[in-house]
Amino acid sequence: MNIKEASEKTGVSSAAIRYYEKESLIPAIDRTPVGNRDIDDRIIRRIRFVTQMRAAGMSIENLRRYIELFDAQEDNTKEQKALLQEQLAVMEEKRDDLQAAIDHLNYKLNHFYDHMEATEEELRQLEREHADKLTREDDTPDGF
């Protein structure tokens, strides 16, 4: 399949696929006799892997380091494992930061009083908010 079809199949732009190849995030792609890229399913799967890790915030550089280890002939199992664990730790911290922020926003959301559409539930929450005031001030609220 040509690069445009691969782009449509993966949702990754042609330019980005070329960029990933140049940065060795995906293996060197076979060419047709005239020099056009001929992309097979193995490449598609690697593009999807890259997409998933990128979406999770893994940098191009880290991704390349990781993939290089796998492409090397030597037995890098230990380093691979260490790199995996390192990256996992980074991602888990990110996830936890994200969850903390989600909790923060959810808290605010649950303490909102919408004057236009006050539901009984919200009214009850408003009362609780009032009761919590002192406690919340000890928590040094950010005002948002």
Add this chain to the structure above:
Amino acid sequence: MNIKEASEKTGVSSAAIRYYEKESLIPAIDRTPVGNRDIDDRIIRRIRFVTQMRAAGMSIENLRRYIELFDAQEDNTKEQKALLQEQLAVMEEKRDDLQAAIDHLNYKLNHFYDHMEATEEELRQLEREHADKLTREDDTPDGF
């Protein structure tokens, strides 16, 4: 407190604090008679809020939109709520992407066989991996 102390207290660089003020992510900071910033705890709390949201991947632009609504005099409760919910949805999707990537890497990690330090646990996992082979090939593995 001066900007350097605020920087040390929050872990945010002086340059970044100035930048946040310029971009209205934090309120205009009071000045000493000679024009130096005099940062109080209210500002510190806002810096921390910004830090948390930034760590969660909220863009400067979205953060500014959000904060502008709160600073406005009018009753924007509905818009604020909508914005909050919008941002929450974005963050939850991010968190789920992250979790999917974590699961992916954890799967790899659990199927690793470290030749140098094989523990009994890992040996057992190796056997299971062998048994899983056909299943995994149906899952179109990415090779990593």
Add this chain to the structure above:
DNA sequence: TTAAACCTTCATGTACGCTTCAAGGCAAGC
């Protein structure tokens, strides 16, 4: 009074991750 250690503003530089542009080649259909 001179140096250190802060501060200010404004301008420019930097890293990342692509996107876009320029210049051209190849193949098919009118």
Add this chain to the structure above:
DNA sequence: GCTTGCCTTGAAGCGTACATGAAGGTTTAA
């Protein structure tokens, strides 16, 4: 033969989020 539509490479451009540097002001301590 010419347009359309795909492809190629290489270079340059771009948005984000700051970092860094220049030029200068103030306070503190020797």
